[in-house]
Amino acid sequence: MTERTMTKADLVTSILLIVFSAAVFLISASMPTMAEQNRNPLAAPGIVPGFIGVVLFLLGLAMLIRSVRRGAPAFFAQDRGKPSEVDRSSWGRIALTVGLCLLYALLLGRVWFPLLTFLFVFVFVTAFEYDRKAPAAGQWKVPLFAAILAACTAASVYLVFQYLFLVNLP
Amino acid sequence: MFEGLQLFGQAIVSTFTLRALFDALWSTQLGIIIGMLPGLTATMGVALLTTLTFHMAPNNAILILICMYIGAIYGGSRSAILLNIPGTPANAATTVDGYPLALQGKAGKAIGIATTGSFLGSIIGMLAMVVFTPLIGSVALSFQSFEFVWFSIFGIIICGNLTAPKDPLKGWIAGFLGLFVAMIGMEGIHAYVRFSFGSTNLSGGISLIPAMVGAFGFAEIISVMRVERYEVVKTKIDRVFPKLSEVFRYWKTIIRSGIIGTFIGAIPGVGEDIAAWVSYDVAKRGAKPEEREKFGKGSIEGLLASETGNNACVPGAIIPVLTLAIPGSAPAAVLLGAMLIHGVRPGPLIMIEFPTFIYEVVAMVLLATFMMFILGLSMVRPLVKVLQVPRQKLMPVIFILCVVGSFALQARLFDVGVMMVFGILGYTLREMDYPMAPLVLGIILGDILDKNLRRALILSDGNLAPFFTRPICLALFLLTMFIVLSRAKWFRALLAKIFRKNATA
Numbered sequence: 001m002t003e004r005t006m007t008k009a010d011l012v013t014s015i016l017l018i019v020f021s022a023a024v025f026l027i028s029a030s031m032p033t034m035a036e037q038n039r040n041p042l043a044a045p046g047i048v049p050g051f052i053g054v055v056l057f058l059l060g061l062a063m064l065i066r067s068v069r070r071g072a073p074a075f076f077a078q079d080r081g082k083p084s085e086v087d088r089s090s091w092g093r094i095a096l097t098v099g100l101c102l103l104y105a106l107l108l109g110r111v112w113f114p115l116l117t118f119l120f121v122f123v124f125v126t127a128f129e130y131d132r133k134a135p136a137a138g139q140w141k142v143p144l145f146a147a148i149l150a151a152c153t154a155a156s157v158y159l160v161f162q163y164l165f166l167v168n169l170p
Numbered sequence: 171m172f173e174g175l176q177l178f179g180q181a182i183v184s185t186f187t188l189r190a191l192f193d194a195l196w197s198t199q200l201g202i203i204i205g206m207l208p209g210l211t212a213t214m215g216v217a218l219l220t221t222l223t224f225h226m227a228p229n230n231a232i233l234i235l236i237c238m239y240i241g242a243i244y245g246g247s248r249s250a251i252l253l254n255i256p257g258t259p260a261n262a263a264t265t266v267d268g269y270p271l272a273l274q275g276k277a278g279k280a281i282g283i284a285t286t287g288s289f290l291g292s293i294i295g296m297l298a299m300v301v302f303t304p305l306i307g308s309v310a311l312s313f314q315s316f317e318f319v320w321f322s323i324f325g326i327i328i329c330g331n332l333t334a335p336k337d338p339l340k341g342w343i344a345g346f347l348g349l350f351v352a353m354i355g356m357e358g359i360h361a362y363v364r365f366s367f368g369s370t371n372l373s374g375g376i377s378l379i380p381a382m383v384g385a386f387g388f389a390e391i392i393s394v395m396r397v398e399r400y401e402v403v404k405t406k407i408d409r410v411f412p413k414l415s416e417v418f419r420y421w422k423t424i425i426r427s428g429i430i431g432t433f434i435g436a437i438p439g440v441g442e443d444i445a446a447w448v449s450y451d452v453a454k455r456g457a458k459p460e461e462r463e464k465f466g467k468g469s470i471e472g473l474l475a476s477e478t479g480n481n482a483c484v485p486g487a488i489i490p491v492l493t494l495a496i497p498g499s500a501p502a503a504v505l506l507g508a509m510l511i512h513g514v515r516p517g518p519l520i521m522i523e524f525p526t527f528i529y530e531v532v533a534m535v536l537l538a539t540f541m542m543f544i545l546g547l548s549m550v551r552p553l554v555k556v557l558q559v560p561r562q563k564l565m566p567v568i569f570i571l572c573v574v575g576s577f578a579l580q581a582r583l584f585d586v587g588v589m590m591v592f593g594i595l596g597y598t599l600r601e602m603d604y605p606m607a608p609l610v611l612g613i614i615l616g617d618i619l620d621k622n623l624r625r626a627l628i629l630s631d632g633n634l635a636p637f638f639t640r641p642i643c644l645a646l647f648l649l650t651m652f653i654v655l656s657r658a659k660w661f662r663a664l665l666a667k668i669f670r671k672n673a674t675a
Contacts, residue, residue: 042627045362097395128562
């Protein structure tokens with residue numbers, strides 16, 4: 001990340017942090033003091049989260065002031081409409097990784113564990129190793145090895161956890 | 171004193187069983203491999219193994235975790251030397267002199283020096299553990315809630331300051347966010363459920379281990395998959411076993427780095443990476459002029475300083491875990507979590523509740539250190555092959571282990587969700603230069619802060635004075651204020667003015 005994008009990101013995060021910390025403080029302040037149960041109000045559950053909310057608010061405020069001083073609002077105005085500077089291929093790889101992993105986590109418990117694990121490893125390896133620009137004929141090994149690795153992973157994780165560690169997998 | 175020695179002797183006898191030797195062998199080797207692979211860190215290794223070993227007896231499991239920790243911190247030096255990529259963040263300083271040595275065709279020598287440095291560092295740290303853990307433990311017995319409140323705040327502030335030296339503000343934000351995470355769920359005094367918004371899962375709180383597997387495992391997978399690929403240097407590995415004279419020429423550096431590493435390890439949340447850099451920096455400043463020339467171009471002394479420093483940090487980081495239940499580094503935080511899972515309650519009472527446990531941990535560190543030394547000097551060539559495993563084949567398997575590991579602890583799918591959320595959040599925060607260590611420290615210290623601040627307020631009947639008048643409290647308060655204020659421009663200007671006045675007067 002360049003210093004320019006970092007300053008812009010700081011402005012956005014500081015605003016989010018201020019909103020978040022204010023919410024934390026308000027929720028903490030509305031917590032019961034337990035005094036009606038004859039408990040000491042000095043030990044109210046809201047005291048510590050309230051304190052954390054105040055500190056986070058101050059830290060967010062410090063970052064807001066700093067990013068404004070460094071010219072973040074001006075950067076936003078200048079960069080409007082300009083194409084973003086992020087590198088496309090690395091974003092693609094991040095999206096693919098996160099997407100596949102999220103899909104796996106969401107399907108967990110709905111699909112039989114060994115099958116889901118096999119499919120995940122197979123798709124993950126193939127997606128990253130298969131070169132769409134190269135001719136398909138020379139790449140028959142990629143899905144084959146992916147399938148072997150996937151089968152080994154699924155089988156060994158399933159057997160080890162189910163029978164050795166006695167964990168009931170989802 | 172002699173009672174300590176006797177307890178230590180008994181601990182060695184009870185720890186060094188055949189089963190323990192076998193466990194130490196495989197877990198240290200696994201640790202070295204995990205440390206070597208860029209993207210798999212010591213924290214991740216210890217966190218994953220915690221989930222895999224929680225069915226074992228406490229002492230076996232903790233031995234395996236310590237071996238993994240020591241092995242991984244050492245193992246990272248391999249990829250630092252051969253790839254110019256630190257295998258774990260702890261080995262970043264090792265690349266500076268290790269990689270140039272590999273380029274000069276001295277990769278074997280560099281590996282041998284790194285192994286010896288790590289071994290000696292670990293031994294120095296272990297000695298400090300034997301001496302200081304019981305001492306600090308007995309002092310900690312007199313600590314009350316007031317002191318623990320300041321310890322938790324001071325821990326967050328110094329950890330944020332040192333892990334984000336360029337921008338401590340972000341370190342502090344990460345730390346306080348961690349404290350907030352600890353507030354979620356049922357609190358310990360009135361059993362009132364906070365910030366759960368009606369969710370049964372959230373009312374149980376966010377467990378540390380899944381959160382750490384996410385922040386250090388899943389987040390790392392995303393950032394490894396982001397870059398294209400890395401190349402292994404083609405270098406022949408010659409003699410690995412170092413000449414003793416070559417190492418002992420630098421005995422001053424070794425002892426100094428060992429002490430620096432241990433000390434930095436004991437500071438809450440400040441881990442091996444900082445220890446290695448500080449020790450490297452001090453060695454560079456203290457070196458003879460002709461040696462200083464070589465720093466950055468393949469200096470043996472620089473390599474020794476960095477590797478001694480980071481491994482000395484490991485036992486150092488365990489000292490506050492045992493005596494105060496405050497982790498000295500991120501992997502030590504997982505170790506603390508693992509001890510709690512296994513029913514050992516570290517903290518000031520440990521000398522009373524589990525008097526032999528401290529010495530057993532020291533004996534485990536000793537065993538792990540010797541194992542690392544032996545394994546480090548053998549099987550060097552075949553292990554280089556591990557570095558050639560393509561990461562797109564490795565990462566999906568690691569991800570499966572992250573998922574299963576998070577699930578295995580409590581058999582809750584919710585924990586898998588926690589792991590995923592912390593992974594994505596951790597990756598995003600890291601991209602914006604927020605350090606992860608204060609966040610993790612915050613999750614642990616949150617509970618300590620919560621209970622002790624409220625308890626202290628009841629004890630003093632709402633009076634804030636004891637927070638500032640008790641001697642240790644006052645010292646911690648002044649230190650905290652100094653760290654925060656020294657980042658402000660006006661304060662530095664003021665300090666400079668005062669010192670100039672004194673100088674002219």
